[in-house]
Amino acid sequence: MTEATADRTALTDGGRDVVEHRQLVIVGSGIAALSAATYAARSNNDPLLFEGDEPGGQLTLTSEVENYPGFPEGIAGAELIQEMKTQATRFGAEVEHGIVESVDDSGRPFRLTLTNGDVYTADAVIVASGASARTLGIPGEDELMGQGVSTCATCDGAFFRGEDMIVVGGGDAAAEEASFLTKFADTVYLVHRRDELRAEDYWADRIREHVADGDIEVLWNTEAVEVHGSPEEGVTGASLVRHPEGHPTAKLDADETEQLELDIGAFFIAIGHTPNTSFLADTGVVCDDAGYVQTVGGAGGGQTKTDVTGVFGAGDVVDYHYQQAVTAAGMGSKAAIDADEYLESVADGVTGETADATPADD
Ligand SMILES: Cc1cc2nc3c(=O)[nH]c(=O)nc-3n(C[C@H](O)[C@H](O)[C@H](O)COP(=O)(O)OP(=O)(O)OC[C@H]3O[C@@H](n4cnc5c(N)ncnc54)[C@H](O)[C@@H]3O)c2cc1C
Known part of the structure; x- marks a missing residue:
């Protein structure tokens, strides 16, 4: 000393x-x-x-x-x-x-x-x-974190080969993670609460290419409200809501708000x-x-x-x-x-x- x-x-x-x-x-x-x-x-x-x-x-x-x-x-x-x-x-x-x-x-x-x-x-x-990592605070998220819910696609994507996957977000990280996951996923659903991505042009272009190839489907004006599954069987699905003008969770009672259910095997959160x-x-x-x-x-x-x-x-x-x-x-x-x-x-x-x-x- x-x-x-x-x-x-x-x-x-x-x-x-x-x-x-x-x-x-x-x-x-x-x-x-x-x-x-x-x-x-x-x-x-x-x-x-x-x-x-x-x-x-x-x-x-x-x-x-x-x-x-x-x-x-x-x-x-x-x-x-x-x-x-x-x-x-x-x-x-x-x-x-x-x-x-x-x-x-x-x-x-x-x-x-x-x-x-x-x-x-x-x-x-x-x-x-x-x-x-920021999270959404929706039911199922905490319980299934590390069991199919993840905040790191680079780290966990390979565990879910052949599954349908959700990526939540609309910025560079979400676009990059969704593109990365096309290597493993059957279909990647990119869930974004607005009608355009915040991601820079480079990543927005990559997303458009993947959409054209059928690897990614973008769910515009949509938000996830619950993740389903159990620690034993992992993630099995997610509930989502959609409103034509975006930010649907702020408009849950509106007539135009639709409910959606998706069967998926992994749920990635990429909101920063x-x-x-x-x-x-x-x-x-x-x-x-x-x-x-x-x-x-x-x-x-x-x-x-x-x-x-x-x-x-x-x-x-x-x-x-x-x-x-x-x-x-x-x-x-x-x-x-x-x-x-x-x-x-x-x-x-x-x-x-x-x-x-x-x-x-x-
Ligand atoms: C779900 C998930 C899976 C991942 N999987 C992989 C993987 O497979 N491979 C890989 O390479 N990377 C992976 N990562 C990324 C990796 O975990 C991070 O890059 C790494 O942990 C960063 O390490 P760190 O020590 O910088 O910070 P952290 O791991 O974030 O540690 C920060 C520490 O600081 C402490 N702290 C914070 N504020 C204070 C304070 N005010 N006073 C005292 N202590 C404080 C916290 O308690 C914590 O102990 C994963 C990340 C996540 C979230």
């Missing part, structure tokens, strides 16, 4: 005792956080993870992960996370219950306040708080993600318009640096495009390496900036 990271448990925060000081606090317990934790623990940075309200992150919502390298037969999402947690804690990382409510970056160390009021301080922070960044609101960490943390990116070292020196970002909270387990894990390892360089530079009394980008020599 460096001088800069001496135990500061005696510090107070506006009269409230600081529970603990750590060299490195990692916000999250998903795959990006756990990957960062293993690297950070092996670099003697004494990481403490707060697991948030979704311990283990999004992978715990899926049954089987078939595209994570090293598991040729696939692995259950929860098992992969448990193995990574075991690996990280073996090297000394600690995982605690706790949801970070706010971060104070006005001085050093950083002060993190949890929703229960506890205050922790840290010399460096890795934000790996992920993004939550919400990055979990509200706890950064009072910091200098810059987020894009959608709330995703902006990092330096590019080539060379320091790719995971944010606009606040000493705060790094990794995984789906940064990466709105790839959003895969392997990419999140990769970014987690980069964030831990960047944080290690930063902590060493602070201990050496250097600038406080991450060391210059130099090629790795081993």
Whole structure:
């Protein structure tokens, strides 16, 4: 432990005792956080993870992960996370219950306040708080999540070969997911509540091509109101409503509103993600318009640096495009390496900036 990271448990925060000081606090317990934790623990940075309200992150919502390298037969999402947690804690990382409510970056160390009021301080922070897929809130959705209802077509599409499938949404993600699913589906029903897609022209053109080929049928001005099935048999169908002027759930009593029933084997929701960044609101960490943390990116070292020196970002909270387990894990390892360089530079009394980008020599 460096001088800069001496135990500061005696510090107070506006009269409230600081529970603990750590060299490195990692916000999250998903795959990006756990990957960062293993690297950070092996670099003697004494990481403490707060697991948030979704311990283990999004992978715990899926049954089987078939595209994570090293598991040729696939692995259950929860098992992969448990193995990574075991690996990280073996090297000394600690995982605690706790949801970070706010971060104070006005001085050093950083002060993190949890929703229960506890205050922790840290010399460096890795934000790996992920993004939550938006859902519809309709009956059957929660019960069948991971059993035929999914928010990730790339991840789960191949499990439903030969089935009819629904994709809900009208933006780029929905158009891309519907196009992707034509590889597996008998017919993909793209359910959109308006009469035109919000997707960019490229994706709208792909949808038109698939419609012409008979792979996709677009259900315009339509919304899903219930998913049917059971955990044992999976998804068996969906109830939908349609109104000629769109947004039918707002017009359920209108004469023109029709009810539809579809037999399907899978139900994909592609209405966007919400990055979990509200706890950064009072910091200098810059987020894009959608709330995703902006990092330096590019080539060379320091790719995971944010606009606040000493705060790094990794995984789906940064990466709105790839959003895969392997990419999140990769970014987690980069964030831990960047944080290690930063902590060493602070201990050496250097600038406080991450060391210059130099090629790795081993
Ligand atoms: C149904 C489904 C199936 C998927 N299947 C696959 C697949 O087969 N293969 C694949 O590669 N990818 C898959 N994915 C995508 C993959 O799960 C994500 O890309 C990956 O989990 C992102 O990891 P992450 O650590 O960045 O974020 P997350 O997994 O989202 O983890 C975020 C963590 O941050 C915590 N957190 C949030 N806010 C706070 C806070 N304020 N304080 C403390 N902690 C906080 C949460 O509790 C959580 O632990 C799937 C996703 C879903 C939804």
